[in-house]
Amino acid sequence: MSDMQDMEAWGFTDDRGTALEAVRAPRRVVAYVRAGAALLDLGVTPVAVYGSGHDGDTLDPVKAGRLAEAGVPYLGPGRALDAARLADLRADVVVDVTYDGKSAYALDEGVPEGAGVPLVALSVGNELALAAILGRFGELAGALGAVAGAGGGGDVGGLAAAEAALRGTASEVDVAVLALSGAGAGQVHLARPHAWPELVRLQELGVRVVDPGPGPGANWLTADRERVAALRPGLVLFDSREHAVGAGAFPSPGGARVAPWNPETPPSSLAYAAFFLELAEALRRAAA
Template sequence: MEQSAWRFSDDRGQLSTAPSPPSRVVAYIQAGATLEDLGVRPAAVFGSFHDDWTEPDPAKIGALPRDGISYLGAGSGLSVDALLSTGPDLVVAVSYGGGQVYGLDPEVAKHLEERVPVVVLDVGQARSLADIRGRFADLARSLGASREDAAALTDAEERLRTVAARTPSPRVLALSPADPDQVHIARPGAWPELRGLAGHGVHLIDPGAGPGANWLTAPWETAAGLRPDIVLADVRCNAAPLDTLRSQASWRALEEHAHVLAWNPESPCSARAHAAFFGAVADALEGV
Protein backbone atom coordinates (compact mmCIF):
# COMPACT_ATOMS: atom_id res chain seq x y z
CA MET A 1 0.00 0.00 0.00
CA GLU A 2 1.35 3.42 -0.92
CA GLN A 3 2.27 5.62 2.06
CA SER A 4 1.07 9.20 2.24
CA ALA A 5 3.45 12.13 2.31
CA TRP A 6 4.80 13.23 5.71
CA ARG A 7 4.60 16.83 6.93
CA PHE A 8 5.50 18.29 10.31
CA SER A 9 5.80 21.93 11.41
CA ASP A 10 8.28 22.36 14.26
CA ASP A 11 8.43 24.97 17.03
CA ARG A 12 10.30 27.39 14.79
CA GLY A 13 7.35 27.29 12.40
CA GLN A 14 9.54 25.45 9.89
CA LEU A 15 7.78 22.79 7.83
CA SER A 16 9.61 19.53 7.12
CA THR A 17 8.31 17.19 4.45
CA ALA A 18 9.13 13.75 3.06
CA PRO A 19 7.47 11.36 0.60
CA SER A 20 6.65 9.02 3.54
CA PRO A 21 7.10 9.12 7.34
CA PRO A 22 10.81 9.04 8.25
CA SER A 23 12.03 5.77 9.74
CA ARG A 24 15.71 6.44 10.56
CA VAL A 25 15.83 9.19 13.16
CA VAL A 26 18.91 10.81 14.66
CA ALA A 27 18.09 12.84 17.76
CA TYR A 28 19.56 14.89 20.56
CA ILE A 29 19.74 12.45 23.47
CA GLN A 30 16.83 14.00 25.41
CA ALA A 31 14.67 13.94 22.28
CA GLY A 32 15.80 10.39 21.49
CA ALA A 33 14.91 9.15 24.98
CA THR A 34 11.51 10.85 24.64
CA LEU A 35 10.82 9.23 21.28
CA GLU A 36 11.85 5.84 22.71
CA ASP A 37 9.22 6.26 25.44
CA LEU A 38 6.65 7.11 22.76
CA GLY A 39 7.40 4.08 20.60
CA VAL A 40 9.86 5.53 18.06
CA ARG A 41 13.35 4.06 18.42
CA PRO A 42 16.06 6.38 17.07
CA ALA A 43 18.90 5.00 15.00
CA ALA A 44 21.41 7.25 16.77
CA VAL A 45 21.67 10.04 19.34
CA PHE A 46 24.10 12.87 20.04
CA GLY A 47 24.96 14.92 23.11
CA SER A 48 25.47 18.57 23.99
CA PHE A 49 28.57 20.66 24.66
CA HIS A 50 28.28 19.55 28.31
CA ASP A 51 28.42 15.85 27.46
CA ASP A 52 31.18 13.31 27.04
CA TRP A 53 32.40 12.75 23.50
CA THR A 54 32.63 8.96 23.67
CA GLU A 55 29.77 7.87 25.97
CA PRO A 56 26.17 9.05 26.44
CA ASP A 57 25.29 10.62 29.79
CA PRO A 58 23.74 7.80 31.91
CA ALA A 59 21.33 10.32 33.47
CA LYS A 60 19.95 11.33 30.08
CA ILE A 61 19.71 7.99 28.33
CA GLY A 62 16.34 7.07 29.81
CA ALA A 63 14.94 3.81 28.42
CA LEU A 64 17.19 3.85 25.35
CA PRO A 65 18.99 0.50 24.99
CA ARG A 66 22.74 0.71 25.50
CA ASP A 67 23.31 -1.65 22.56
CA GLY A 68 21.88 -1.15 19.10
CA ILE A 69 21.75 2.64 19.09
CA SER A 70 24.79 4.60 17.95
CA TYR A 71 26.13 7.48 20.01
CA LEU A 72 27.56 10.00 17.55
CA GLY A 73 29.42 12.21 20.00
CA ALA A 74 28.96 15.69 21.40
CA GLY A 75 30.30 19.20 21.39
CA SER A 76 32.46 21.06 18.93
CA GLY A 77 33.80 17.86 17.38
CA LEU A 78 30.34 16.84 16.20
CA SER A 79 30.36 17.32 12.42
CA VAL A 80 27.71 17.12 9.72
CA ASP A 81 29.36 13.94 8.42
CA ALA A 82 29.14 12.33 11.88
CA LEU A 83 25.45 13.23 12.16
CA LEU A 84 24.77 11.75 8.73
CA SER A 85 26.91 8.64 9.24
CA THR A 86 23.97 6.38 10.10
CA GLY A 87 21.92 7.50 7.09
CA PRO A 88 19.11 9.39 8.85
CA ASP A 89 16.04 10.65 7.05
CA LEU A 90 15.17 12.95 9.98
CA VAL A 91 17.07 14.75 12.75
CA VAL A 92 15.18 15.76 15.91
CA ALA A 93 16.75 18.46 18.06
CA VAL A 94 15.67 20.71 20.93
CA SER A 95 15.87 24.44 21.55
CA TYR A 96 15.79 26.56 24.69
CA GLY A 97 14.18 29.45 22.84
CA GLY A 98 14.85 31.61 19.81
CA GLY A 99 14.90 28.59 17.49
CA GLN A 100 18.61 27.93 18.00
CA VAL A 101 19.46 24.23 17.85
CA TYR A 102 20.83 23.14 21.21
CA GLY A 103 24.01 21.09 21.28
CA LEU A 104 25.14 21.84 17.72
CA ASP A 105 27.43 24.52 16.39
CA PRO A 106 25.25 26.96 14.39
CA GLU A 107 27.22 26.29 11.20
CA VAL A 108 26.84 22.54 11.66
CA ALA A 109 23.10 22.95 12.19
CA LYS A 110 22.84 25.15 9.09
CA HIS A 111 24.64 22.70 6.81
CA LEU A 112 22.81 19.74 8.33
CA GLU A 113 19.45 21.25 7.33
CA GLU A 114 20.68 21.49 3.75
CA ARG A 115 21.05 17.70 3.70
CA VAL A 116 18.20 16.26 5.79
CA PRO A 117 14.94 17.44 7.43
CA VAL A 118 15.53 18.81 10.94
CA VAL A 119 12.68 19.16 13.45
CA VAL A 120 13.39 21.43 16.45
CA LEU A 121 11.11 21.32 19.50
CA ASP A 122 11.28 24.02 22.18
CA VAL A 123 11.88 22.72 25.72
CA GLY A 124 12.70 26.13 27.22
CA GLN A 125 11.11 28.16 29.96
CA ALA A 126 8.53 29.73 27.64
CA ARG A 127 6.76 26.36 27.31
CA SER A 128 4.70 24.47 29.86
CA LEU A 129 5.50 20.87 30.66
CA ALA A 130 2.20 19.79 29.10
CA ASP A 131 2.91 21.78 25.93
CA ILE A 132 6.37 20.22 25.54
CA ARG A 133 5.01 16.75 26.17
CA GLY A 134 2.21 17.35 23.67
CA ARG A 135 4.55 18.46 20.92
CA PHE A 136 6.70 15.35 21.22
CA ALA A 137 3.55 13.23 21.19
CA ASP A 138 2.44 15.04 18.01
CA LEU A 139 5.77 14.23 16.38
CA ALA A 140 5.67 10.59 17.46
CA ARG A 141 2.15 10.19 16.08
CA SER A 142 3.26 11.69 12.77
CA LEU A 143 5.96 8.99 12.67
CA GLY A 144 3.40 6.23 13.24
CA ALA A 145 3.59 5.72 17.04
CA SER A 146 0.85 6.19 19.61
CA ARG A 147 2.28 5.14 23.00
CA GLU A 148 1.59 7.87 25.58
CA ASP A 149 0.94 6.34 29.06
CA ALA A 150 -1.62 9.05 29.80
CA ALA A 151 -3.42 7.08 32.52
CA ALA A 152 -0.23 6.60 34.54
CA LEU A 153 0.50 10.33 34.34
CA THR A 154 -3.03 11.25 35.47
CA ASP A 155 -2.69 8.93 38.47
CA ALA A 156 0.74 10.34 39.35
CA GLU A 157 -0.49 13.93 39.11
CA GLU A 158 -3.49 13.19 41.34
CA ARG A 159 -1.31 11.50 43.95
CA LEU A 160 1.21 14.36 43.89
CA ARG A 161 -1.54 16.94 44.43
CA THR A 162 -2.92 14.94 47.35
CA VAL A 163 0.45 14.54 49.05
CA ALA A 164 1.52 18.15 48.41
CA ALA A 165 -1.71 19.45 49.99
CA ARG A 166 -0.81 18.05 53.39
CA THR A 167 0.41 20.48 56.02
CA PRO A 168 3.02 21.45 56.83
CA SER A 169 4.19 21.53 53.23
CA PRO A 170 7.78 20.27 52.75
CA ARG A 171 10.16 22.79 51.15
CA VAL A 172 11.85 21.59 47.94
CA LEU A 173 15.11 23.02 46.58
CA ALA A 174 16.44 22.12 43.11
CA LEU A 175 20.15 22.53 42.50
CA SER A 176 23.11 21.49 40.39
CA PRO A 177 26.43 20.94 42.19
CA ALA A 178 29.20 22.98 40.58
CA ASP A 179 32.17 21.97 42.76
CA PRO A 180 32.96 21.64 46.49
CA ASP A 181 32.75 25.43 46.86
CA GLN A 182 29.79 26.49 44.72
CA VAL A 183 26.34 25.32 43.71
CA HIS A 184 23.90 26.39 41.01
CA ILE A 185 20.48 26.87 42.67
CA ALA A 186 17.57 26.55 40.25
CA ARG A 187 15.07 29.33 39.79
CA PRO A 188 11.84 27.29 39.73
CA GLY A 189 10.05 29.56 37.26
CA ALA A 190 12.74 28.93 34.64
CA TRP A 191 12.23 25.15 34.47
CA PRO A 192 9.04 23.62 33.01
CA GLU A 193 9.46 20.49 35.13
CA LEU A 194 9.73 22.54 38.34
CA ARG A 195 6.79 24.71 37.32
CA GLY A 196 4.90 21.47 36.79
CA LEU A 197 5.62 20.49 40.39
CA ALA A 198 4.54 23.91 41.65
CA GLY A 199 1.35 23.68 39.62
CA HIS A 200 0.45 20.56 41.60
CA GLY A 201 1.05 22.30 44.92
CA VAL A 202 4.69 21.47 45.66
CA HIS A 203 6.47 24.20 47.65
CA LEU A 204 9.55 25.09 45.55
CA ILE A 205 12.17 27.36 47.12
CA ASP A 206 13.26 30.38 45.06
CA PRO A 207 16.88 31.38 45.78
CA GLY A 208 16.05 35.11 45.53
CA ALA A 209 17.58 38.03 43.67
CA GLY A 210 20.92 37.78 41.93
CA PRO A 211 22.55 37.13 38.56
CA GLY A 212 21.50 34.25 36.34
CA ALA A 213 18.23 33.59 34.54
CA ASN A 214 18.00 29.84 35.25
CA TRP A 215 20.38 29.41 38.19
CA LEU A 216 21.77 31.46 41.05
CA THR A 217 25.40 30.46 41.51
CA ALA A 218 26.34 30.75 45.17
CA PRO A 219 28.42 29.16 47.96
CA TRP A 220 27.06 25.94 49.42
CA GLU A 221 26.30 27.83 52.63
CA THR A 222 23.58 29.70 50.72
CA ALA A 223 21.84 26.46 49.76
CA ALA A 224 22.10 25.08 53.28
CA GLY A 225 20.72 28.35 54.67
CA LEU A 226 17.53 27.94 52.63
CA ARG A 227 16.73 24.93 54.88
CA PRO A 228 15.05 22.62 52.37
CA ASP A 229 13.29 19.43 53.41
CA ILE A 230 13.91 17.86 50.00
CA VAL A 231 16.78 18.51 47.59
CA LEU A 232 16.45 17.73 43.87
CA ALA A 233 20.10 17.25 42.94
CA ASP A 234 21.24 17.36 39.31
CA VAL A 235 22.96 14.07 38.47
CA ARG A 236 23.94 14.79 34.85
CA CYS A 237 27.58 14.24 33.97
CA ASN A 238 28.30 17.99 33.89
CA ALA A 239 27.33 18.32 37.57
CA ALA A 240 29.82 17.53 40.33
CA PRO A 241 29.19 13.95 41.55
CA LEU A 242 27.44 13.95 44.91
CA ASP A 243 29.95 11.57 46.49
CA THR A 244 32.73 14.14 45.91
CA LEU A 245 30.94 16.71 48.09
CA ARG A 246 30.86 14.85 51.38
CA SER A 247 34.00 16.58 52.67
CA GLN A 248 32.05 19.85 52.43
CA ALA A 249 30.30 20.79 55.69
CA SER A 250 27.38 22.58 54.03
CA TRP A 251 26.61 19.60 51.78
CA ARG A 252 26.76 17.28 54.79
CA ALA A 253 24.31 19.61 56.54
CA LEU A 254 21.94 19.35 53.58
CA GLU A 255 22.20 15.55 53.54
CA GLU A 256 21.57 15.35 57.27
CA HIS A 257 18.45 17.52 57.26
CA ALA A 258 16.95 16.94 53.80
CA HIS A 259 15.94 14.01 51.63
CA VAL A 260 18.18 14.09 48.51
CA LEU A 261 16.48 12.98 45.29
CA ALA A 262 18.34 12.51 42.00
CA TRP A 263 17.13 14.99 39.36
CA ASN A 264 17.77 15.08 35.62
CA PRO A 265 16.91 18.57 34.27
CA GLU A 266 16.90 17.03 30.77
CA SER A 267 14.59 14.12 31.45
CA PRO A 268 12.53 12.65 28.59
CA CYS A 269 9.52 14.81 27.67
CA SER A 270 7.03 11.96 27.85
CA ALA A 271 4.04 11.03 29.99
CA ARG A 272 5.96 7.97 31.17
CA ALA A 273 8.96 10.01 32.38
CA HIS A 274 6.84 12.75 33.93
CA ALA A 275 4.72 10.18 35.78
CA ALA A 276 7.90 8.64 37.20
CA PHE A 277 9.24 12.05 38.23
CA PHE A 278 6.01 13.11 39.91
CA GLY A 279 5.82 9.74 41.64
CA ALA A 280 9.37 10.03 42.98
CA VAL A 281 8.68 13.53 44.33
CA ALA A 282 5.43 12.31 45.92
CA ASP A 283 7.38 9.47 47.59
CA ALA A 284 9.88 12.02 48.96
CA LEU A 285 7.10 14.31 50.21
CA GLU A 286 5.48 11.39 52.02
CA GLY A 287 8.79 10.42 53.58
CA VAL A 288 9.53 13.82 55.11
Protein backbone atom coordinates (compact mmCIF):
# COMPACT_ATOMS: atom_id res chain seq x y z
CA MET A 1 0.00 0.00 0.00
CA SER A 2 1.42 3.38 -0.99
CA ASP A 3 2.01 6.32 1.35
CA MET A 4 -0.57 8.27 -0.65
CA GLN A 5 -3.15 5.54 -0.01
CA ASP A 6 -2.27 5.64 3.68
CA MET A 7 -3.17 9.33 3.78
CA GLU A 8 -6.59 8.82 2.21
CA ALA A 9 -9.65 8.52 4.43
CA TRP A 10 -11.08 5.01 4.53
CA GLY A 11 -14.68 3.92 4.67
CA PHE A 12 -16.67 0.70 4.43
CA THR A 13 -20.29 -0.20 5.19
CA ASP A 14 -20.74 -3.71 6.53
CA ASP A 15 -23.75 -6.02 6.27
CA ARG A 16 -25.28 -4.75 9.50
CA GLY A 17 -25.55 -1.40 7.76
CA THR A 18 -22.80 0.00 9.97
CA ALA A 19 -20.73 2.66 8.21
CA LEU A 20 -17.10 2.58 9.32
CA GLU A 21 -14.56 5.34 8.81
CA ALA A 22 -10.87 5.73 9.54
CA VAL A 23 -8.16 8.22 8.67
CA ARG A 24 -6.37 5.52 6.68
CA ALA A 25 -7.06 2.01 5.41
CA PRO A 26 -6.68 -0.54 8.22
CA ARG A 27 -3.54 -2.65 7.99
CA ARG A 28 -3.69 -4.86 11.06
CA VAL A 29 -6.70 -7.14 10.76
CA VAL A 30 -7.92 -9.51 13.49
CA ALA A 31 -10.65 -11.82 12.23
CA TYR A 32 -12.91 -14.73 13.00
CA VAL A 33 -11.33 -17.87 11.58
CA ARG A 34 -13.74 -18.24 8.67
CA ALA A 35 -13.43 -14.59 7.69
CA GLY A 36 -9.66 -14.60 8.20
CA ALA A 37 -9.18 -17.66 6.00
CA ALA A 38 -11.20 -15.99 3.24
CA LEU A 39 -9.26 -12.73 3.51
CA LEU A 40 -5.99 -14.66 3.30
CA ASP A 41 -7.20 -16.32 0.09
CA LEU A 42 -8.06 -12.86 -1.19
CA GLY A 43 -4.65 -11.36 -0.46
CA VAL A 44 -5.06 -9.89 3.04
CA THR A 45 -3.10 -11.64 5.80
CA PRO A 46 -4.63 -11.19 9.27
CA VAL A 47 -2.32 -10.54 12.21
CA ALA A 48 -4.38 -13.06 14.22
CA VAL A 49 -7.65 -15.00 14.15
CA TYR A 50 -10.07 -16.23 16.82
CA GLY A 51 -12.67 -19.00 16.95
CA SER A 52 -16.34 -19.28 17.82
CA GLY A 53 -18.03 -20.76 20.87
CA HIS A 54 -17.73 -24.16 19.18
CA ASP A 55 -13.95 -23.92 18.93
CA GLY A 56 -11.31 -24.93 21.43
CA ASP A 57 -7.85 -23.74 22.32
CA THR A 58 -6.26 -25.00 19.09
CA LEU A 59 -7.10 -24.04 15.55
CA ASP A 60 -9.57 -26.38 13.83
CA PRO A 61 -7.67 -27.46 10.69
CA VAL A 62 -10.91 -27.91 8.77
CA LYS A 63 -11.92 -24.28 9.33
CA ALA A 64 -8.40 -22.88 9.01
CA GLY A 65 -7.95 -22.87 5.24
CA ARG A 66 -4.37 -21.71 4.65
CA LEU A 67 -4.06 -19.81 7.95
CA ALA A 68 -1.73 -22.28 9.67
CA GLU A 69 0.41 -22.56 6.56
CA ALA A 70 0.74 -18.77 6.55
CA GLY A 71 1.70 -18.71 10.23
CA VAL A 72 -1.29 -16.64 11.35
CA PRO A 73 -1.61 -16.89 15.16
CA TYR A 74 -4.79 -18.32 16.68
CA LEU A 75 -6.12 -16.57 19.80
CA GLY A 76 -8.58 -19.24 20.93
CA PRO A 77 -12.37 -18.87 20.98
CA GLY A 78 -13.83 -15.39 20.74
CA ARG A 79 -15.15 -15.55 24.29
CA ALA A 80 -11.52 -15.60 25.50
CA LEU A 81 -10.62 -12.45 23.57
CA ASP A 82 -10.75 -9.15 25.44
CA ALA A 83 -10.11 -5.50 24.70
CA ALA A 84 -6.63 -5.60 26.25
CA ARG A 85 -5.57 -8.39 23.89
CA LEU A 86 -6.82 -6.43 20.88
CA ALA A 87 -4.88 -3.42 22.11
CA ASP A 88 -1.73 -5.57 22.49
CA LEU A 89 -2.16 -6.71 18.88
CA ARG A 90 -2.50 -3.08 17.73
CA ALA A 91 -5.54 -4.13 15.74
CA ASP A 92 -6.89 -1.60 13.25
CA VAL A 93 -10.07 -3.54 12.48
CA VAL A 94 -11.87 -6.72 13.53
CA VAL A 95 -13.67 -8.77 10.87
CA ASP A 96 -16.42 -11.20 11.87
CA VAL A 97 -19.40 -12.78 10.13
CA THR A 98 -23.10 -12.34 10.77
CA TYR A 99 -25.94 -14.79 10.19
CA ASP A 100 -28.79 -12.44 11.05
CA GLY A 101 -27.54 -9.14 9.61
CA LYS A 102 -27.68 -7.63 13.09
CA SER A 103 -24.83 -8.91 15.25
CA ALA A 104 -21.39 -10.46 14.96
CA TYR A 105 -21.35 -14.23 15.28
CA ALA A 106 -18.18 -15.17 17.15
CA LEU A 107 -17.24 -12.13 19.22
CA ASP A 108 -19.03 -9.94 21.73
CA GLU A 109 -19.26 -6.58 19.98
CA GLY A 110 -18.35 -4.85 23.23
CA VAL A 111 -14.81 -6.23 22.98
CA PRO A 112 -13.66 -4.27 19.92
CA GLU A 113 -15.72 -1.30 21.09
CA GLY A 114 -13.85 -1.35 24.40
CA ALA A 115 -10.55 -1.33 22.54
CA GLY A 116 -11.66 1.47 20.21
CA VAL A 117 -11.34 -0.85 17.20
CA PRO A 118 -13.97 -0.84 14.42
CA LEU A 119 -15.84 -4.08 13.77
CA VAL A 120 -16.83 -5.24 10.29
CA ALA A 121 -19.42 -8.04 10.09
CA LEU A 122 -20.20 -9.58 6.70
CA SER A 123 -23.23 -11.76 6.09
CA VAL A 124 -22.90 -15.49 5.48
CA GLY A 125 -26.59 -16.20 6.05
CA ASN A 126 -29.25 -17.26 3.59
CA GLU A 127 -30.46 -13.73 2.86
CA LEU A 128 -27.63 -13.52 0.31
CA ALA A 129 -26.77 -15.84 -2.55
CA LEU A 130 -23.34 -17.46 -2.44
CA ALA A 131 -22.09 -15.25 -5.27
CA ALA A 132 -23.10 -12.14 -3.32
CA ILE A 133 -21.36 -13.40 -0.18
CA LEU A 134 -18.16 -14.03 -2.12
CA GLY A 135 -18.51 -10.62 -3.74
CA ARG A 136 -18.80 -8.85 -0.41
CA PHE A 137 -15.65 -10.50 0.93
CA GLY A 138 -13.91 -9.49 -2.27
CA GLU A 139 -15.05 -5.89 -1.74
CA LEU A 140 -13.74 -5.89 1.81
CA ALA A 141 -10.41 -7.39 0.77
CA GLY A 142 -10.08 -4.69 -1.87
CA ALA A 143 -10.91 -2.02 0.67
CA LEU A 144 -8.19 -3.44 2.92
CA GLY A 145 -5.62 -3.10 0.17
CA ALA A 146 -5.58 -6.53 -1.47
CA VAL A 147 -4.38 -6.74 -5.04
CA ALA A 148 -7.00 -8.34 -7.29
CA GLY A 149 -6.30 -12.04 -7.72
CA ALA A 150 -3.70 -12.17 -4.93
CA GLY A 151 -3.19 -15.66 -3.60
CA GLY A 152 -5.57 -17.09 -6.17
CA GLY A 153 -8.56 -15.98 -4.11
CA GLY A 154 -9.75 -13.62 -6.81
CA ASP A 155 -9.68 -16.37 -9.41
CA VAL A 156 -13.35 -16.13 -10.31
CA GLY A 157 -12.59 -18.01 -13.52
CA GLY A 158 -11.39 -20.92 -11.42
CA LEU A 159 -14.69 -20.95 -9.56
CA ALA A 160 -16.62 -20.74 -12.82
CA ALA A 161 -14.68 -23.72 -14.17
CA ALA A 162 -15.34 -25.71 -10.99
CA GLU A 163 -19.06 -24.89 -11.16
CA ALA A 164 -19.13 -25.95 -14.80
CA ALA A 165 -17.44 -29.24 -13.91
CA LEU A 166 -19.92 -29.88 -11.11
CA ARG A 167 -22.87 -28.97 -13.31
CA GLY A 168 -21.62 -31.40 -15.93
CA THR A 169 -21.23 -34.21 -13.42
CA ALA A 170 -24.65 -33.55 -11.88
CA SER A 171 -26.23 -33.79 -15.32
CA GLU A 172 -24.69 -37.21 -15.85
CA VAL A 173 -25.46 -38.88 -12.52
CA ASP A 174 -28.56 -39.13 -10.35
CA VAL A 175 -27.39 -39.15 -6.76
CA ALA A 176 -29.42 -37.91 -3.79
CA VAL A 177 -27.17 -35.80 -1.55
CA LEU A 178 -27.91 -35.28 2.14
CA ALA A 179 -25.91 -32.76 4.19
CA LEU A 180 -25.75 -33.29 7.92
CA SER A 181 -23.77 -32.75 11.12
CA GLY A 182 -23.14 -35.45 13.69
CA ALA A 183 -24.77 -34.87 17.08
CA GLY A 184 -23.92 -38.05 18.97
CA ALA A 185 -26.16 -40.56 20.74
CA GLY A 186 -27.46 -41.85 17.41
CA GLN A 187 -28.65 -38.43 16.31
CA VAL A 188 -27.67 -36.07 13.53
CA HIS A 189 -28.62 -32.56 12.49
CA LEU A 190 -29.96 -32.63 8.92
CA ALA A 191 -29.28 -29.47 6.94
CA ARG A 192 -32.22 -27.69 5.37
CA PRO A 193 -30.88 -26.80 1.90
CA HIS A 194 -32.62 -23.42 1.64
CA ALA A 195 -30.84 -22.26 4.82
CA TRP A 196 -27.32 -22.74 3.44
CA PRO A 197 -26.19 -20.57 0.51
CA GLU A 198 -23.74 -23.21 -0.75
CA LEU A 199 -26.43 -25.92 -0.72
CA VAL A 200 -28.75 -23.60 -2.63
CA ARG A 201 -25.96 -23.11 -5.15
CA LEU A 202 -25.50 -26.87 -5.46
CA GLN A 203 -29.18 -27.18 -6.32
CA GLU A 204 -28.82 -24.44 -8.93
CA LEU A 205 -25.96 -26.43 -10.45
CA GLY A 206 -28.18 -29.50 -10.74
CA VAL A 207 -27.14 -31.44 -7.64
CA ARG A 208 -30.09 -33.25 -6.06
CA VAL A 209 -29.79 -32.04 -2.47
CA VAL A 210 -32.34 -33.74 -0.19
CA ASP A 211 -34.65 -31.72 2.04
CA PRO A 212 -35.16 -33.50 5.39
CA GLY A 213 -38.85 -32.60 5.52
CA PRO A 214 -41.11 -31.06 8.16
CA GLY A 215 -40.09 -30.59 11.77
CA PRO A 216 -38.57 -28.04 14.14
CA GLY A 217 -35.45 -26.07 13.36
CA ALA A 218 -34.79 -23.33 10.81
CA ASN A 219 -31.35 -24.48 9.64
CA TRP A 220 -31.20 -28.05 10.94
CA LEU A 221 -33.67 -30.84 11.67
CA THR A 222 -32.44 -33.13 14.44
CA ALA A 223 -33.22 -36.75 13.57
CA ASP A 224 -32.23 -40.36 14.19
CA ARG A 225 -30.69 -42.85 11.79
CA GLU A 226 -34.12 -44.19 10.80
CA ARG A 227 -35.10 -40.75 9.48
CA VAL A 228 -31.81 -40.58 7.59
CA ALA A 229 -32.32 -44.03 6.07
CA ALA A 230 -35.85 -43.11 4.96
CA LEU A 231 -34.41 -40.24 2.91
CA ARG A 232 -32.33 -42.79 0.95
CA PRO A 233 -29.27 -40.65 0.20
CA GLY A 234 -26.66 -41.90 -2.23
CA LEU A 235 -24.08 -39.46 -0.88
CA VAL A 236 -23.88 -38.04 2.66
CA LEU A 237 -22.03 -34.77 3.18
CA PHE A 238 -20.84 -35.08 6.78
CA ASP A 239 -19.83 -32.02 8.81
CA SER A 240 -16.05 -32.34 9.09
CA ARG A 241 -15.41 -29.63 11.69
CA GLU A 242 -13.69 -30.77 14.88
CA HIS A 243 -16.60 -30.00 17.19
CA ALA A 244 -19.02 -32.17 15.20
CA VAL A 245 -19.32 -35.90 15.92
CA GLY A 246 -17.39 -37.76 13.24
CA ALA A 247 -18.93 -39.87 10.49
CA GLY A 248 -17.63 -43.05 12.12
CA ALA A 249 -20.06 -42.62 15.03
CA PHE A 250 -23.07 -42.69 12.71
CA PRO A 251 -22.86 -45.47 10.10
CA SER A 252 -23.88 -44.32 6.63
CA PRO A 253 -27.37 -45.61 5.75
CA GLY A 254 -27.73 -48.17 3.01
CA GLY A 255 -24.05 -48.09 2.16
CA ALA A 256 -24.25 -44.49 0.95
CA ARG A 257 -20.94 -42.86 0.16
CA VAL A 258 -19.67 -40.25 2.62
CA ALA A 259 -17.78 -37.06 1.79
CA PRO A 260 -16.64 -34.20 4.04
CA TRP A 261 -18.52 -30.92 4.20
CA ASN A 262 -17.36 -27.80 6.01
CA PRO A 263 -20.41 -25.62 6.77
CA GLU A 264 -17.92 -22.81 7.40
CA THR A 265 -15.99 -22.98 4.16
CA PRO A 266 -14.01 -19.72 3.81
CA PRO A 267 -16.07 -17.33 1.64
CA SER A 268 -13.54 -17.13 -1.19
CA SER A 269 -13.67 -18.32 -4.78
CA LEU A 270 -10.57 -20.42 -4.15
CA ALA A 271 -12.16 -22.36 -1.28
CA TYR A 272 -15.50 -22.95 -2.97
CA ALA A 273 -13.86 -24.00 -6.23
CA ALA A 274 -12.01 -26.70 -4.30
CA PHE A 275 -15.24 -27.83 -2.59
CA PHE A 276 -17.17 -28.02 -5.85
CA LEU A 277 -14.45 -30.07 -7.56
CA GLU A 278 -14.23 -32.45 -4.59
CA LEU A 279 -18.01 -32.84 -4.65
CA ALA A 280 -18.00 -33.60 -8.38
CA GLU A 281 -15.54 -36.42 -7.74
CA ALA A 282 -17.61 -37.69 -4.79
CA LEU A 283 -20.73 -37.76 -6.97
CA ARG A 284 -18.91 -39.81 -9.60
CA ARG A 285 -17.77 -42.31 -6.94
CA ALA A 286 -21.27 -42.52 -5.47
CA ALA A 287 -22.76 -43.21 -8.89
CA ALA A 288 -20.20 -45.89 -9.81
